[in-house]
Amino acid sequence: MKKLLLCTDGSAYSGTACQYGAWVAGRTGAHIDLLYVSNMAEYEAPFLMDLGGSIGASPYIGIVDQLTEIEKEKAKMIEEYALQTIEKAEVSVPVVFHHDTGTLVDSVEQYLPEEGGLIILGKRGINAETAMEHLGHDMERVVRSSNMPCLVTNRVYRDIKRVVFAYDGGESCQKALAWMCRSKLLKGLDLHLISVGEGHGKGEASSRVAEAEPKLREAGLTVTSQVLTGDVENSIEGYVVDSKADMLVMGAYGHSRIRQLIIGSTTSDLLRRCRVPVLLFR
Numbered sequence: 001m002k003k004l005l006l007c008t009d010g011s012a013y014s015g016t017a018c019q020y021g022a023w024v025a026g027r028t029g030a031h032i033d034l035l036y037v038s039n040m041a042e043y044e045a046p047f048l049m050d051l052g053g054s055i056g057a058s059p060y061i062g063i064v065d066q067l068t069e070i071e072k073e074k075a076k077m078i079e080e081y082a083l084q085t086i087e088k089a090e091v092s093v094p095v096v097f098h099h100d101t102g103t104l105v106d107s108v109e110q111y112l113p114e115e116g117g118l119i120i121l122g123k124r125g126i127n128a129e130t131a132m133e134h135l136g137h138d139m140e141r142v143v144r145s146s147n148m149p150c151l152v153t154n155r156v157y158r159d160i161k162r163v164v165f166a167y168d169g170g171e172s173c174q175k176a177l178a179w180m181c182r183s184k185l186l187k188g189l190d191l192h193l194i195s196v197g198e199g200h201g202k203g204e205a206s207s208r209v210a211e212a213e214p215k216l217r218e219a220g221l222t223v224t225s226q227v228l229t230g231d232v233e234n235s236i237e238g239y240v241v242d243s244k245a246d247m248l249v250m251g252a253y254g255h256s257r258i259r260q261l262i263i264g265s266t267t268s269d270l271l272r273r274c275r276v277p278v279l280l281f282r
Contacts, residue, residue, distance in 0.1 A: 001030040001183060002116035007104060007142070008036055010078045012155060013122025018082045019157040020277055021120045022089035028184050030118070032086065033111050034097040036078050037104045038071040040064075075099040105141040112148055119150045123271055123278075140268075143252055143280055149179060150252075153277045160246040160277075162190040165216075166236050169195075169208040172251025176281040177212055180249065181219035191221050192243055196228045196235045205229075232266055237273045248274055252282040 006021040008014035018034075025032055079097040086095055100107040108119060121139055143150045163186055167173050180186055193213055197205030205227045216223045228235040240248055252267050271278055 001028040001118055001185070002113050003111075003118075004030045004032045005108060005111050005117060005119050005148075006032055006034050006082070007108070007119065007121035007138075008034055008078055008082050009122075010036075010074065010081070011122060011124070013124050013153065015081065015085060016155055016157045017120050017122045017153045018085040019089065020151060020153045022086045022091045023160065024118065024120065024151070024185060025086075025093045026089065026091045027187075029093060030116075031093055032095045034079065034082050034095065035100065035104075035107060035111060036075050036098070037100045037102060037107045038075065039103055040068070040071070040101055071101075072099070104138040105145055108142055108146060112146070117148045119146060119148050121150065121152060123152045123154065143282065147282065149176070150280045150282075151277055152271060152280060154275050156275070158246055158276075160189065162192065162243060162245045163247045163249060164192045164194060164236075164240050164243060164245040165212075166248065166250040167193055167195050167208055167212050168251065169204075169211065170251055172281045176249055176251060176279075177215060179281065180221070181215055186221060189222070191216065191223050192239070192245065193223050193225045194228055194236070194239055196230070196232045198230070198232060202227060202229050233269045233273070236270060240274050240276060245276060247277050247279060249279040250281075252280040 004021050004024055006017060008018060021032055024030065079099075082097070083095060098111060112119070119142060121142060123139055139152060143152065165176070165180070167177065193209060193216065195205040195208040197203070209225045209227055213223055213225050226239070228239060236248070236250075239245075248270065250267065250270070267280065
């Protein structure tokens with residue numbers, strides 16, 4: 001792994017993302033690029049447009065200029081906080097801060113290497129308190145559009161010792177399997193490989209486990225395997241909770257019946273339910 005692109009917006013979730021970013025960098029030696037994107041289109045709300053019509057063009061332009069300066073000051077505070085968080089973790093890797101204007105999904109691709117990159121971002125953003133059950137819109141767009149793995153972090157940081165890999169044999173999980181075999185990130189951790197057989201699909205789930213487990217062991221990973229039956233979402237969430245896992249790895253598309261334009265209902269549902277970081281592969 002060459003570079004981590006750590007997306008931050010000053011929210012509680014992005015603060016935790018910085019902690020997880022430091023953890024990843026400490027285990028892999030990857031450089032960290034911090035990215036904050038000011039979406040000035042948010043200030044072009046109807047009330048501001050109405051205000052511009054009421055007070056005239058010149059004062060309205062002045063207000064926009066003031067908002068731009070406010071965003072610059074906000075970026076400085078976000079940078080300072082993120083750097084302090086990473087410094088507390090005592091990780092000695094290069095860290096660079098970037099402040100862009102536009103949308104996060106457009107900015108992300110500019111800072112990722114062609115290969116060897118990882119995106120880290122919170123599953124909710126600055127409006128988390130007012131949208132407790134909703135995933136961040138920017139997060140979903142980034143995961144959906146990027147070919148790089150994305151670590152979607154929860155609100156409260158905890159040390160990662162046990163990892164669950166939900167394997168369905170699909171293309172995205174094949175990518176996850178290959179990545180895990182060559183990455184340093186999970187070496188020495190307690191890895192649990194699970195596959196869910198829906199209905200009469202227990203035999204298929206067993207075959208998937210038999211396919212993936214030897215590859216993980218050959219890569220030097222410590223693996224415990226388990227075949228589950230029942231509903232995919234409930235089975236995976238239940239295993240994460242019962243095993244006291246600290247991270248979930250899964251494909252962003254897959255789990256047999258899910259083929260939708262958004263991330264996929266299984267993935268979205270598990271992101272909402274699981275209070276651990278989720279490493280997604282598309």
